[in-house]
Amino acid sequence: MTREFDGYKLDKQREFFNNTQKKIINAWVYGFTTSTQVADHLGLANGTIKHADFEITDKLKDNEPGTDRRAKAVTFAALKGWIDPTPFPDNIERKLTDRKTLVLTFRTLGFTRKEVANHLKYSEDEVNNNLDAIISLTGVKNDYGAIAWAILKVLKKPQPQAAKQNP
Secondary structure, three states, X not given: OEEEEOOEEEEOOOOOOOHHXXXXXXXXXXXXXXXXXXXXXXXXXXXXXXXXXXXHHHHOOOOOOOOOHHHHXXXXXXXXXXXXXXXXXXXXXXXXXXHHHHHHHHXXXXXXXXXXXXXXXXXXXXXXXXXXXXXXXXXXXOHHHHHHHHHHHHHOOOOOOOOOOOO
């Protein structure tokens, strides 16, 4: 049986990403972005990482706006629950301005910083400053960490249940 996620066909019998690919995506979130850094962090060969990185980004080819396939992979992994939310801070989303929230939203959709600037008609410096402020506020290491935080701590945050009314 297959189902679809944002245009990507998923086979229920097989995960979209294998365990090595999931570990690589997690490494991106925690600040390891080069293949050498990821290889050292995971204790795997650099060639293995490069090949898996290609496989991850190749699976996310689409005609949608946004060319940062790593950002799309992080979004996908966070939505699937493959990233541990524990290290990310809680209850700071209200400190984000509307502009910062908008910039971060476009990053979760896979837009590069430059694409966000072009799409929103902001300067690249303004986008960079907003994302750098989010990274500083959340304590993550990079945009991928900010994307994971946004999904895990803001979008997937359990909503308080309404108080039960006694009849």
